[in-house]
Amino acid sequence: MKINKNYAKMKDGYLFAEVAKRTAEYQKANPDKKIIRLGIGDVTIPLCKAAVEAGVSAVREQGEADTFRGYGPYRGYEFLTNAVVDYYKKRGVTIDESEVFVSEGAKNDVANILDIFDAGNTALIPDPVYPVYYDTNVMNGAKIKLIDANKSNGFLPLPHKKLKADIIYLCSPNNPTGAVYNKEQLKAWVDFVRGAGAVILFDAAYEFYVRDPSLPRSIYEVDGAKECAIEFCSLSKTAGFTGVRCGYTVVPRSLYNLNALWLRRQSTKFNGASYIVQRMAAAVFGPEGQKQIADNIGVYMKNAALISETLSDLGIFHTGGANSPYIWLECPGQKSWDFFDLLLSRANVVGTPGAGFGKCGEGFFRLTAFNNFAETKQATERIKAVLG
Amino acid sequence: MKINKNYAKMKDGYLFAEVAKRTAEYQKANPDKKIIRLGIGDVTIPLCKAAVEAGVSAVREQGEADTFRGYGPYRGYEFLTNAVVDYYKKRGVTIDESEVFVSEGAKNDVANILDIFDAGNTALIPDPVYPVYYDTNVMNGAKIKLIDANKSNGFLPLPHKKLKADIIYLCSPNNPTGAVYNKEQLKAWVDFVRGAGAVILFDAAYEFYVRDPSLPRSIYEVDGAKECAIEFCSLSKTAGFTGVRCGYTVVPRSLYNLNALWLRRQSTKFNGASYIVQRMAAAVFGPEGQKQIADNIGVYMKNAALISETLSDLGIFHTGGANSPYIWLECPGQKSWDFFDLLLSRANVVGTPGAGFGKCGEGFFRLTAFNNFAETKQATERIKAVLG
Numbered sequence: 001m002k003i004n005k006n007y008a009k010m011k012d013g014y015l016f017a018e019v020a021k022r023t024a025e026y027q028k029a030n031p032d033k034k035i036i037r038l039g040i041g042d043v044t045i046p047l048c049k050a051a052v053e054a055g056v057s058a059v060r061e062q063g064e065a066d067t068f069r070g071y072g073p074y075r076g077y078e079f080l081t082n083a084v085v086d087y088y089k090k091r092g093v094t095i096d097e098s099e100v101f102v103s104e105g106a107k108n109d110v111a112n113i114l115d116i117f118d119a120g121n122t123a124l125i126p127d128p129v130y131p132v133y134y135d136t137n138v139m140n141g142a143k144i145k146l147i148d149a150n151k152s153n154g155f156l157p158l159p160h161k162k163l164k165a166d167i168i169y170l171c172s173p174n175n176p177t178g179a180v181y182n183k184e185q186l187k188a189w190v191d192f193v194r195g196a197g198a199v200i201l202f203d204a205a206y207e208f209y210v211r212d213p214s215l216p217r218s219i220y221e222v223d224g225a226k227e228c229a230i231e232f233c234s235l236s237k238t239a240g241f242t243g244v245r246c247g248y249t250v251v252p253r254s255l256y257n258l259n260a261l262w263l264r265r266q267s268t269k270f271n272g273a274s275y276i277v278q279r280m281a282a283a284v285f286g287p288e289g290q291k292q293i294a295d296n297i298g299v300y301m302k303n304a305a306l307i308s309e310t311l312s313d314l315g316i317f318h319t320g321g322a323n324s325p326y327i328w329l330e331c332p333g334q335k336s337w338d339f340f341d342l343l344l345s346r347a348n349v350v351g352t353p354g355a356g357f358g359k360c361g362e363g364f365f366r367l368t369a370f371n372n373f374a375e376t377k378q379a380t381e382r383i384k385a386v387l388g
Numbered sequence: 389m390k391i392n393k394n395y396a397k398m399k400d401g402y403l404f405a406e407v408a409k410r411t412a413e414y415q416k417a418n419p420d421k422k423i424i425r426l427g428i429g430d431v432t433i434p435l436c437k438a439a440v441e442a443g444v445s446a447v448r449e450q451g452e453a454d455t456f457r458g459y460g461p462y463r464g465y466e467f468l469t470n471a472v473v474d475y476y477k478k479r480g481v482t483i484d485e486s487e488v489f490v491s492e493g494a495k496n497d498v499a500n501i502l503d504i505f506d507a508g509n510t511a512l513i514p515d516p517v518y519p520v521y522y523d524t525n526v527m528n529g530a531k532i533k534l535i536d537a538n539k540s541n542g543f544l545p546l547p548h549k550k551l552k553a554d555i556i557y558l559c560s561p562n563n564p565t566g567a568v569y570n571k572e573q574l575k576a577w578v579d580f581v582r583g584a585g586a587v588i589l590f591d592a593a594y595e596f597y598v599r600d601p602s603l604p605r606s607i608y609e610v611d612g613a614k615e616c617a618i619e620f621c622s623l624s625k626t627a628g629f630t631g632v633r634c635g636y637t638v639v640p641r642s643l644y645n646l647n648a649l650w651l652r653r654q655s656t657k658f659n660g661a662s663y664i665v666q667r668m669a670a671a672v673f674g675p676e677g678q679k680q681i682a683d684n685i686g687v688y689m690k691n692a693a694l695i696s697e698t699l700s701d702l703g704i705f706h707t708g709g710a711n712s713p714y715i716w717l718e719c720p721g722q723k724s725w726d727f728f729d730l731l732l733s734r735a736n737v738v739g740t741p742g743a744g745f746g747k748c749g750e751g752f753f754r755l756t757a758f759n760n761f762a763e764t765k766q767a768t769e770r771i772k773a774v775l776g
Contacts, residue, residue, distance in 0.1 A: 004503065007653075139653070242659070268527065
């Protein structure tokens with residue numbers, strides 16, 4: 001028996017472990033200091049009422065003989081896939097119900113989608129990056145090309161003529177940089193990919209944070225995208241489902257035969273998402289649910305705006321914060337981990353060193369809006385005092 | 389962009405579609421006939437009370453700020469992994485908490501486990517078989533060897549000296565044959581595999597149906613298995629979780645470095661199972677839950693016993709039925725699909741043609757215990773009238 005040798009090529013995922021270690025060491029040495037965490041990428045506001053009510057009903061249904069449901073459809077129940085279709089329709093995007101695949105999280109789908117592609121493809125991955133894109137390609141033994149996201153391109157790299165790639169990862173609003181592509185920029189990617197016979201894997205996990213109506217929340221707002229892009233969406237950051245687990249992926253029928261291949265993959269390796277979770281997700285797409293999650297996102301966006309404003313006042317270059325829960329800032333004259341230590345020891349604020357997301361992340365730092373307003377305000381005051 | 393060419397080598401999964409088509413056609417032509425379904429592999433009894441109560445509480449917790457939980461541990465919450473450890477302990481099997489991986493279903497894990505192995509391995513798969521073993525190996529481009537399960541070996545194939553394989557699939561109690569390996573037989577596999585540097589993937593999804601205390605419910609009841617076997621378990625058939633989605637996989641730390649590789653796979657491609665589902669699963673392992681699911685399984689086992697008894701009275705060779713919800717019978721002088729048509733048209737009973745599970749399934753037929761007693765009794769009376 002031989003193991004998958006590609007696993008040996010993976011780097012250790014030490015970023016968040018090292019953050020936790022340094023934070024714990026500082027707290028131990030300084031037990032009286034109150035540390036504020038603006039480093040985590042996890043939500044903090046509980047589920048909206050609509051989702052809770054739907055969940056309680058669905059659990060009870062599963063306990064009664066006349067409403068019990070066993071195996072569900074591989075792509076998800078129509079009450080949810082149709083809700084997703086309507087959600088897109090509100091933004092002027094037409095997709096067919098048969099193009100929607102419900103799963104237990106966008107991470108699963110972004111990772112598993114590689115199953116339907118040949119391992120000999122070249123993946124183009126922006127740097128810095130959400131580590132899953134990179135790691136899953138290493139695991140598959142695919143060829144990887146990085147494309148620099150940096151200060152000069154506003155952390156929004158664009159295609160150029162000499163670029164060659166088969167599978168192109170785009171994440172907008174971006175994790176970790178918070179940068180958001182506009183329609184013209186996405187159109188440049190769509191045109192490039194269509195000419196090259198490639199495919200875009202578009203990660204839209206943070207689409208709900210886009211407030212500027214001129215910015216696209218779906219790549220399908222761009223003409224031609226349905227012939228070249230798969231889109232991954234999640235209820236994790238939009239509705240606080242990080243612990244509930246629900247995502248959905250759109251694989252257009254006009255995208256080669258990828259819709260049929262993905263259905264084959266999912267029906268062979270997956271048995272549908274939990275009925276209870278699907279009912280909760282469907283409630284989020286209802287009018288009450290949409291209002292409630294918008295209120296919750298509003299809390300995070302107020303935090304993000306405050307952090308962004310503070311950095312602007314300090315004259316610090318940053319991306320994100322306006323249409324994204326992430327704020328990506330240039331460490332003033334320092335490397336990422338030095339800035340981490342400075343912020344921890346002097347402001348007692350924990351963030352995430354940009355160097356942990358790739359070589360272009362060196363000298364940058366990620367703060368997140370996933371805290372309450374009082375703590376976020378206190379954190380920005382401390383940051384001002386230290387850096388002002 | 390190139391797609392995974394192995395998908396083109398997959399056979400169409402037409403078995404259950406064809407069953408549904410022939411059944412619908414018969415019903416349409418004979419609207420007055422009451423068809424009884426003993427063909428499906430899905431449970432029919434609703435969730436036990438303990439699971440429902442735990443689910444309602446967990447959903448409510450997710451709606452309150454002080455009990456809300458976001459991302460959970462990749463391997464599952466300790467309240468559940470420890471419950472699994474205790475569940476094994478009751479049967480005299482010692483596993484460590486770090487060896488338990490909770491997921492959203494055994495099917496996912498049985499399929500995804502191939503990620504950690506080299507695609508150049510040879511998989512040994514019994515015939516007839518649960519289609520997922522075969523299909524996932526085709527998708528991966530692995531070499532496949534079939535080993536005959538037939539009347540002469542009681543549908544329990546054993547290793548022989550000339551056999552060469554890297555990954556060996558065993559399912560006991562078996563789907564579709566209902567046959568159960570005894571300890572000596574499993575020991576033969578364990579000894580063979582340890583000598584060959586291979587690994588056993590042991591599917592124990594039906595372990596709760598084993599009533600005979602001399603029969604193993606886990607491969608780890610056999611000495612040496614922790615050095616050569618991964619075990620897949622599920623709450624689908626034990627606790628009616630087919631629509632709730634929860635399974636768990638045991639990857640021993642003494643099994644090469646597979647525990648670390650699987651953790652790496654899961655932490656990269658998966659974000660943990662739903663907190664709500666995990667609470668429901670943990671309740672199943674509690675004393676109340678165990679009693680309640682045993683009562684439910686008792687209903688199915690009474691059905692299975694009746695079907696088995698009926699076939700014995702008719703002098704029809706069959707396996708399963710005593711320690712399994714499946715009954716696998718030899719069609720009296722007929723091919724599988726001819727027997728399907730006979731049973732449908734003359735007894736108005738629907739089962740599953742064995743030929744759909746592999747070449748050794750030809751001439752055999754699967755009946756399941758997942759119905760209520762009244763319908764099962766009526767079905768057996770009709771079968772007696774037709775075949776007696």
